[in-house]
Amino acid sequence: MNSLCARLVEDPDKDPRGGPGPRGGPIVTRTASGPTLEFWRAVLLGDVASVSRLLASPGSGLSPDVVFDTSDPERWREFRFNIRALRLWSLTYVEELTTPIHVAANRGHEQVLQLLLNRGAQPDAAPGGRTALHEACLSGHPACARLLLVAGADPDIPDQDGRRPLHLCQGPDALHCAELLLRFGASVDGRSEEGEETPLHVAARGGLVELAALLLRKGACPDARDAEGRTPLLAACSVSFLSPTEVEEATSRCLHLCHLLLSVGADADAADHDRQRPLHLACRRGNVAVAELLLSQGVSVNAMDYGGHTALHWALQGPPAALPCSPEQVVRALLNHGAVRIWPGALPKVLERWCEFPRIIEVLMNTYSFVKLPGEAEDLIPPEVLKKHQDFYSSLFALVGRPRCLKHLSRHALRSRLAGCLSQALPQLPLPPSLLGYLQLDFEDILY
Structure with missing residues (x-):
């Protein structure tokens, strides 16, 4: 020894x-x-x-x-x-x-x-x-x-x-x-020397x-910015989920943190140096509860980051396997709050990327008055996926170049008329729940 x-x-x-x-x-x-x-x-x-x-x-x-x-x-x-x-x-x-x-x-x-x-x-x-x-x-x-x-x-x-x-x-x-x-x-807002993070940034990022x-309670600033311009709310929304087993707990903690920060006046639409906002981050990670909370605060649904991406772009570009919940719910929430539809020419790319999530295709298609896809679009979908979701994809490709049903056209016309205030106006209409759900793009797993 x-x-x-x-x-x-x-x-x-x-x-x-x-x-x-x-x-x-x-x-x-x-x-x-x-x-x-x-x-x-x-x-x-x-x-x-x-x-x-x-x-x-x-x-x-x-x-x-x-x-x-x-x-x-x-x-x-x-x-x-x-x-x-x-x-x-x-x-x-x-x-x-x-x-x-x-x-x-x-x-x-x-x-x-x-x-x-x-x-x-x-x-x-x-x-x-x-x-x-x-x-x-x-x-x-x-x-x-x-x-x-x-x-x-x-x-x-x-x-x-x-x-x-x-x-x-x-x-x-x-x-x-x-x-x-x-x-x-100890200083409640003491900064780290390199990242300029406050303890609140660390707590938010860690889900604490x-x-x-x-x-x-001790006076921490809810809108303090670190060296990258991130606020604690941005830090809370930036957390990635490493495994399916931690998804439920992590999303719950993230939601509680966002509620807490917003309750003390945190800026729900604060952008970092790359102009990324909390909504961009929540949608990128498929966190529908946080996305809906932010949308209820009146954040700008169509704000772009430096890369020209809106929240809808991020929702459609997130990795499907890493999303913690049903991604179609995020897309639906954005569209019901006035998100600008994607360019029709990009639909084939969306179809190829999200073919295993037909409800995403459904909710996007239901914002257009007709289905416009190239003739070879069916080749973008693997045969096993076509077989698994046969009813939906049969209805989709049967509508290419053909008029939609009158019920859908009426929905499209009403939504287009209320485009600037969809989320506020639709719930105030004296309609039965089933019809209101239809106007709010409830899923039917088939296109008409």
């Missing part, structure tokens, strides 16, 4: 953050010996009695601010091997430089952390780029965060990536850590509804 290769160098003129500092600074390093290895083992396990004994042991030379250097890959591998041999391989803090208080804060060893602070460990030491407070918040240990704050840790200190502790409150017990930071003076609510 004495061969543990972790090079530690003693430099009394070095500041605990890694730069030059006053003589007598607590940076302690040397080649690991039996007591040093035993000390690190005790810190890793949270063995406060052993930590106390070793620190008090005469001649051990151990310090509460000893810095463990893992920057040499060969030595780090040997350290890792030895720790595994001790059955201690659960160290999660893997910065090149770490100290006992970082490990204790990261693992939630409150007693060890308190002991180290009592023995003079510097709460804002950051030899690896983060302070112990960053570690406590990142790992969700509010008790450790409180000990550090009481000991004088700076609640607004940035880490090596320019993020403040409040930006790292994303995991378990994030809410309690954030409450402590704010109580001890309770944390976002706390930040807003």
Whole structure:
């Protein structure tokens, strides 16, 4: 065990953050010996009695601010091997430089952390780029965060990536850590140094509804913009869904966040530097509930981003396999709020892309007075898809170049007349529900 290769160098003129500092600074390093290895083992396990004994042991030379250097890959591998041999391989803090208080804060060893602070460990030491407070918040240990704050840790200190502790409150017990930071003076709108994100941006992007609510209660700006011009509402709408299993929960959290932000006055139509708006992002991800919420706020349904794309374009360009819900509902909602129809010449491309979702084709076709498709359009659809949706595609291709039924033509004429106020006017018409649903493009799975 004495061969543990972790090079530690003693430099009394070095500041605990890694730069030059006053003589007598607590940076302690040397080649690991039996007591040093035993000390690190005790810190890793949270063995406060052993930590106390070793620190008090005469001649051990151990310090509460000893810095463990893992920057040499060969030595780090040997350290890792030895720790595994001790059955201690659960160290999660893997910065090149770490100290006992970082490990204790990261693992939630409150007693060890308190002991180290009592023995003079510097709460804002950051030899690896983060302070112990960053570690406590990142790992969700509010008790450790409180000990550090009481000991004088700076609640607004940035880490090596320019993020403040409040930006790292994303995991378990994030809410309690954030409450402590704010109580001890952390800036509720403190910016990260590179992305210029506020903690509210981080909470919105992570779907942390309770944390976002706390930040807003404490005065966070709902329309703060990051370096890309994104507001927290844009951050909430930009979340992608990685797997089908998380779709329902993620869409629900996104909807709650949007409700929360809009309730405190967030701009529902705010555009980033690329002129992308929340509606563009919601439609791109097929989030119909959020899209309908934004549309109810009167956002511009036909606003274009820098690429010339409207929300309808994004709804039709999103990857079909990644959409969290029925994409046809998003397209229908947009068309019922006055979205400009796509150019008829683009219909074959839509047909080819969305052939497995015939309801998208249906709702688009029902905004035209006639079906205009090239003769070879049927060849764009795989035979197995044609067979699966035989009734719909038979009705579609039977209407090419032929007049639609009178009922549809009446619907088209009425919708065209009310084009500027469809979403407000249609529900006010004294019509039975079935007829109102027809006017609002309810799905029939066939064209007439």
